[in-house]
Amino acid sequence: MTYDWADAIGRGRVTPDVVPELLREYGAATRATVERYLSADRPAPYLHDLLTDYPRRGGKMMRPCICIANARAFGARLEDAIQSAAAIEILHNALLIHDDIQDESEVRRGQPTLHALHGVALAINAGDAMLLLALRPLLDNLGSLGERLCLRILDVTQTMARETAEGQALELGWRDGIATDVTESDYLTMVLKKTAWMATIWPAQIGVLIGARGAADPARVVRFGFFLGASFQIQDDLLNLIADRAYGKELNGDLYEAKRTLMLIHARQTCSARERDMVDEFLGLRRRDRTDEQVRWLSDLLERQGSVAYARKVAGALAGAALHEFSLAYGHLPPSRDKDFIAGLVPWVFERT
Amino acid sequence: MSDPDRITRPQPARETPFRNSWTGPGPMGGNQPPPDAAVDEVVAHAVRIGYQVIGENIRQGRRAADRFSAGDYGVRDVPNDLTQLSTRLLQLTRDLSATAFDLFGAVLRDPTLRSALQRNDPPRAPSGFADWPAPGVPPEGRRVPLTCDFRGARHAVAAPAALRYADQPTTLSVAGLWSPNQSLPPLRKISFSAAADGYGVVATIFIPDDQPAGTYSGVVCDGITHLPLGTLTVQVLS
Numbered sequence: 084m085t086y087d088w089a090d091a092i093g094r095g096r097v098t099p100d101v102v103p104e105l106l107r108e109y110g111a112a113t114r115a116t117v118e119r120y121l122s123a124d125r126p127a128p129y130l131h132d133l134l135t136d137y138p139r140r141g142g143k144m145m146r147p148c149i150c151i152a153n154a155r156a157f158g159a160r161l162e163d164a165i166q167s168a169a170a171i172e173i174l175h176n177a178l179l180i181h182d183d184i185q186d187e188s189e190v191r192r193g194q195p196t197l198h199a200l201h202g203v204a205l206a207i208n209a210g211d212a213m214l215l216l217a218l219r220p221l222l223d224n225l226g227s228l229g230e231r232l233c234l235r236i237l238d239v240t241q242t243m244a245r246e247t248a249e250g251q252a253l254e255l256g257w258r259d260g261i262a263t264d265v266t267e268s269d270y271l272t273m274v275l276k277k278t279a280w281m282a283t284i285w286p287a288q289i290g291v292l293i294g295a296r297g298a299a300d301p302a303r304v305v306r307f308g309f310f311l312g313a314s315f316q317i318q319d320d321l322l323n324l325i326a327d328r329a330y331g332k333e334l335n336g337d338l339y340e341a342k343r344t345l346m347l348i349h350a351r352q353t354c355s356a357r358e359r360d361m362v363d364e365f366l367g368l369r370r371r372d373r374t375d376e377q378v379r380w381l382s383d384l385l386e387r388q389g390s391v392a393y394a395r396k397v398a399g400a401l402a403g404a405a406l407h408e409f410s411l412a413y414g415h416l417p418p419s420r421d422k423d424f425i426a427g428l429v430p431w432v433f434e435r436t
Numbered sequence: 437m438s439d440p441d442r443i444t445r446p447q448p449a450r451e452t453p454f455r456n457s458w459t460g461p462g463p464m465g466g467n468q469p470p471p472d473a474a475v476d477e478v479v480a481h482a483v484r485i486g487y488q489v490i491g492e493n494i495r496q497g498r499r500a501a502d503r504f505s506a507g508d509y510g511v512r513d514v515p516n517d518l519t520q521l522s523t524r525l526l527q528l529t530r531d532l533s534a535t536a537f538d539l540f541g542a543v544l545r546d547p548t549l550r551s552a553l554q555r556n557d558p559p560r561a562p563s564g565f566a567d568w569p570a571p572g573v574p575p576e577g578r579r580v581p582l583t584c585d586f587r588g589a590r591h592a593v594a595a596p597a598a599l600r601y602a603d604q605p606t607t608l609s610v611a612g613l614w615s616p617n618q619s620l621p622p623l624r625k626i627s628f629s630a631a632a633d634g635y636g637v638v639a640t641i642f643i644p645d646d647q648p649a650g651t652y653s654g655v656v657c658d659g660i661t662h663l664p665l666g667t668l669t670v671q672v673l674s
Contacts, residue, residue, distance in 0.1 A: 401486055
């Protein structure tokens, strides 16, 4: 039975119930597996508590659930994908630790960041350890999935690692090099590499490989993953401007960090020459030198230039492209909860809190 | 004039039609927009840039794969912007364990290490997973996975396929892929190569711009014995 979209729209909510259901169901299974891999056999002072801190804070579990849902939609069992899902979640949390340090962020999932709690050195150490610990579940795939699938999963993992590193380098390079002429196309390239590849494309590719036992080309989900990931990132940037405690990040954190978001790029392109000079001056400051007053001015500028509304429209347009690509990549599959889940992620991107 | 016995349709609770951005074509709704429906300029711009970005990324990936497989990819091919950022990139690549993944792949290709790893006990399943799969049993048996790499501007998808192992080293051949509709031209530009990971075959299929949409299939044969090894089926999308 497929999801009744018309009924959902009548109820004023479009995300199908299967999305939160599977996020809970698959998320719980992934958390149990992650906990097992991160729990040390012996006490490890200054390390163990740091490894399990971010995973235990919750999180949406979107990435591992995308992997499991793709695997099941293509014919696998939950057990076939759970180790890869755990690797995805561990790697994601490891990168969050390093991202928070690089971005000088203070809040993660509603609590102080790991480096704020324990210092930069111990946080980097924990992140490094998690990056390597994420290999273990992928290594264990050898026993359950066989050599060929294990290597192909590593192959798409290598690609993701390089794309993500390039994306992170682009964003940091723009910030440290005080780049002001970043275009929308540059921004989407960065989002493809930094966000989409790890958040949506890679988990879907692993799921497709496991589900089809390697017989389906993982490249089939790249376009869908990109458009879903891009709309996710833009919505994430928008939420940052209206953040509250439930969102778990600091309000206007992206503005303090001078992140080159779509809103900032649009506002800078459309504002007056004098305002553009002020924006550029702001971008040239170090984070600690940016004042609350400057951030409020920039936030007002985004509203005044219609940049927030513009970004919302772009996010919606990319979501439409995601639905189009969904029908191409998954349209031939028989109806299932997992297929509905994958499609339902597109409206969920906008309806999550 | 009112008729108390007359059956009437109840007033709908809604005051406006159920209509929003999710009720368009595709999996969210069944209504196709009229062909001349106006598209907002911002929407069209965003989608156009999006396809340009992902298209360029895929093209670069294909070019890199072609050149890696031909063995002539060098440092000079690294884009300039990334060369300028090489120090930072190397550091980030280390952070991302890309090198570790490379090393990991090399380890897995070593037969001695691989068999040693396979002798390791698999992790215990979390509670509730009673039917955790047995380790060390390759699920596919002796079949060669066949994946497709499409060339040309058209979209196409391949049906999952695997080929029977040939009895001895050989080449692969396929005369063409035909549609059940005999009036449609077949796809003939098809070549085979080993997958980059060494565990399968890649069929590179060129789809002409004017190829009619539809399903095309053909028999892949052993190039020496001409015995059939499997069927290759693709769907050219409109």
